[in-house]
Amino acid sequence: MTKTGTTLPADSSGTTLEELEQRATARRDRPSYGHDALIACDRLVRIFTTDGVEVQALQGLDLLVKEGELMALVGASGSGKSTLMNILAGLDVPTAGAARVAGSDLLAMDGKARLRYRREVVGFVWQQTARNLLPYLTAAQNVALPMQLRGRTKRKAERAEELLSMLGIAEARDRRPHQLSGGQQQRVAIAVALANNPALLLADEPTGELDSATGEQVFAAFRRANEELGTTIVIVTHDQAVASEVRRTVAIRDGRTSSEVLRRTEVDELGQESTVAREYAMLDRAGRLQLPADYTRALGMEHRVALELEQDHIGVWPDDEKH
Numbered sequence: 607m608t609k610t611g612t613t614l615p616a617d618s619s620g621t622t623l624e625e626l627e628q629r630a631t632a633r634r635d636r637p638s639y640g641h642d643a644l645i646a647c648d649r650l651v652r653i654f655t656t657d658g659v660e661v662q663a664l665q666g667l668d669l670l671v672k673e674g675e676l677m678a679l680v681g682a683s684g685s686g687k688s689t690l691m692n693i694l695a696g697l698d699v700p701t702a703g704a705a706r707v708a709g710s711d712l713l714a715m716d717g718k719a720r721l722r723y724r725r726e727v728v729g730f731v732w733q734q735t736a737r738n739l740l741p742y743l744t745a746a747q748n749v750a751l752p753m754q755l756r757g758r759t760k761r762k763a764e765r766a767e768e769l770l771s772m773l774g775i776a777e778a779r780d781r782r783p784h785q786l787s788g789g790q791q792q793r794v795a796i797a798v799a800l801a802n803n804p805a806l807l808l809a810d811e812p813t814g815e816l817d818s819a820t821g822e823q824v825f826a827a828f829r830r831a832n833e834e835l836g837t838t839i840v841i842v843t844h845d846q847a848v849a850s851e852v853r854r855t856v857a858i859r860d861g862r863t864s865s866e867v868l869r870r871t872e873v874d875e876l877g878q879e880s881t882v883a884r885e886y887a888m889l890d891r892a893g894r895l896q897l898p899a900d901y902t903r904a905l906g907m908e909h910r911v912a913l914e915l916e917q918d919h920i921g922v923w924p925d926d927e928k929h
């Protein structure tokens with residue numbers, strides 16, 4: 607009989623039972639994927655079927671976002687950005703995979719939990735300014751409305767005022783949306799989205815309809831919210847200025863996260879600050895890597911590549927059997 611703790615070989619590779627048990631325990635005790643992230647998307651799939659034709663908008667997307675981050679999502683048209691945002695906003699449900707935001711399981715929520723999620727956990731700002739605000743309410747009334755819907759009537763006027771001041775649009779308080787510029791409307795929309803103090807603020811192309819100077823002001827309002835309130839913010843953008851101002855930009859390609867750019871500030875010996883950006887490819891949990899299309903094209907790589915493990919890197923070579 608074999609007992610725990612014996613050193614008898616348990617398989618042909620000479621691994622002992624004790625070692626196998628230790629490995630199994632280590633695996634079981636390992637924290638789950640993204641356990642400490644505010645957003646954890648794990649192999650997320652969303653398939654749309656229209657007239658019998660299937661479109662895989664998300665094809666096993668992995669994404670982790672830490673609490674307190676301000677980050678951007680970029681990607682070509684049709685890559686799946688809006689689909690992901692709608693899922694994170696609780697407006698759409700994934701076909702498969704797992705998605706958790708601030709402890710809420712986005713696949714398992716019932717109607718009541720979904721409504722609570724949309725009211726309390728997440729706030730959103732859309733590109734179309736008209737979609738964000740009710741036209742017949744003033745800016746302050748628009749900001750107070752989500753608090754009222756949540757049943758918070760005390761201090762709502764005061765909080766609306768505070769948020770509008772924080773975002774630099776206190777003077778817009780008594781004006782209706784049509785009396786505001788596009789940039790002011792978007793800043794009021796940010797205040798509306800922050801009204802119930804959500805853990806996560808999502809914005810889909812919030813500067814898409816604005817000129818670059820106004821876009822910068824709107825982005826500054828997002829940054830303010832992130833710094834002052836600690837709100838985690840995810841912005842989908844085509845706006846290069848926005849994408850290059852955040853610490854992390856994640857690119858989506860064909861329904862998966864493909865690469866990310868991390869930026870950090872360096873100070874040289876003369877005290878001059880500069881931003882250093884570095885691009886990384888994403889390695890998914892199955893070990894899959896998407897090589898940038900311009901790299902593979904430049905070397906004529908397709909279908910198959912040769913790999914070589916070196917001491918500190920992996921070499922990827924064009925398929926020489928092809929020739």
Ligand SMILES: Nc1ncnc2c1ncn2[C@@H]1O[C@H](COP(=O)(O)OP(=O)(O)OP(=O)(O)O)[C@@H](O)[C@H]1O
Binds near residue numbers: 661687690
């Ligand atoms: N409701 C839907 N029904 C059918 N197909 C859809 C639906 N929503 C999105 N798709 C398809 O899913 C894919 C991803 O679309 P999505 O809108 O998420 O892309 P996107 O990256 O946000 O693009 P854009 O930058 O143009 O907004 C596209 O092929 C799109 O046609």
